[in-house]
Amino acid sequence: MITWEELEKKCRECSACPLHETRTNCVFGAGNRGARLMFVGEAPGEREDATGIPFVGAAGKLLDKYLEAVGIDRDDVYIANILKCRPPKNRDPLPSEQDCCIEYLREQVRLIRPKIIACLGRISAMRLIDPNYKITKEHGTFVERGGFTLTAVYHPAALLRDPRKKEDMYADMKKIKEILDNV
């Protein structure tokens, strides 16, 4: 099995898709490599590209608030994205870019072996749970896949655009914490 060091080096040197040409930093992932809970977002934004750390911009700050509200320590979780490089102007990741990048995430999951994988938003849920995933209908539901429990919650950026989703987000995050405490 590949080691963390080998995987991170390979990812930082990756030139498999054109996004490597415009990245400032590869945003490999961050957090606890022994985490029982892993969050998977979509792709780095401007702040993430500038710092090399996932979810440090406005969406990340909102995610931090939910973690704190339900009693999950950010130091206890691992956070990664489907794409490790920022798409120009934060456009949706192309399927071809996802195909180039997904193996890094698969290796991260193999190394961490989290109990729960929580997709942040529709892009991540469509890639990891079901290509036809409907986030507005299915958020907060749990499925078992290959020894992992998967769920999806709204992307924090969606909550910034539509605060009416915040109540659902809180309930979904609370459920994640409850299930985590019982596995």
Ligand code: URA
């Ligand atoms: N949005 C994402 O999906 N991932 C990040 O790392 C930041 C914003």
